[in-house]
Amino acid sequence: MTADDESDRRAERVDGGSGDSVTRAAGEVQAVYDRIADHFAKTREYAWPEVEAFVDDEVDRRGLDRALDIGCGxxxxxxxxxxxxxxxxxxxxxxxxxxxxxxxxxERGFAADFVHGDAAGLPFAANSFSQVVYVATLHHLRPAATRQRSLAAVGRVLEPGGRALVSAWSTAHDRFDRDSAFETEIEWTLPGGETVDRYYYIYDPDTFRDTLAAVPEIDCLSMRVSSGNCYAVVAPADDTESSTADSD
Known part of the structure; x- marks a missing residue:
């Protein structure tokens, strides 16, 4: 087996699915998070250290300008x-x-605009943002074609020289005893004991890397695993500042 064959094996198989099935899947994500939103929001107080590090790097690299938070919660x-x-x-x-x-x-007095929209069909023009934060959301999308379409949309809305931080849950997390990527549902327990199932596509690090590489609209500049999640910094394809992806 060649290296290219191995990469093809690891990359997600893309089944576009029918328009109805894709719309239904997006509706299911909305219904789940509408149901658990109040409790979920109370458990998500602080920014992740990996996001803080990305923001610090961007401040040092070029400064922040127009930023998009996908799956902003x-x-x-x-x-x-x-x-x-x-x-x-x-x-x-x-x-x-x-x-x-x-x-x-x-309550906090910061400035931001909020828009209702789907991560797979970002309602923004091309080259709209200098920075994108896209964490803890990609793994909720299905099927694989929807995840890839969402990553392509990230490349589309990034301006030349822009950067995005993309994350997804990984098999490296302590809660999983698997080496290869897989689909699952994980319960969210509300006060009172009601449980709500949430869909996840759990990436192994190689599949995450190869999935990013399969999206022509983006270039992966770096990829690492931290706190059980896969993280990548990506740039628009053919960006003059891009380089070959390295694993930290």
Missing amino acids: NARHAELLAEQGAAVVGVDVSRELLGAAQKRRQ
Whole structure:
């Protein structure tokens, strides 16, 4: 087996699915997070260290300008971006989580706009953003073609020289005893004991890397595993500042 054959084996098999099935899957994500939004938002107070590190790197590299937070949830990362001087837009498929984001904005006094939208069909023009934070969302999308379309949209909305931080849950997490990528549902338990199933595509690091490489609209500049998640910094394809992906 050649190296290219091995890469093809690891990369996600792309089944576009019918339009109805894709729409239904997006609706399921919205329904789940609308149901758990209030409790979920209360458990998501602080920005992740990996996002803080990305923002610090971007401040040092070129400064923040127009930033997009995909799957913004309760706006914990939108707040971080705004505090560092970015003009921030947060997008989320859950209207209830957007309500939590607006409440946080009002209480904390930071500036950000919030938009209802799907990560696979970002409602923004090309070259709209200098920075994109896309964490803890990609793994909820299905099928594989939807995940790839979402990554392509990241490349489309990034301006030349822009950067995005992309993350997804990984088999490297302590809670999983698997070496290869797989699909699963994980329960969210609400106060009172009600459980709500959430869909996940759990990437192994090689599949994550190869999935990024299969999207022509982006170039992966670096990839690493941290806190059980895969993280990658990506740039628009053919960006003059791009380089071959390295693993930290």
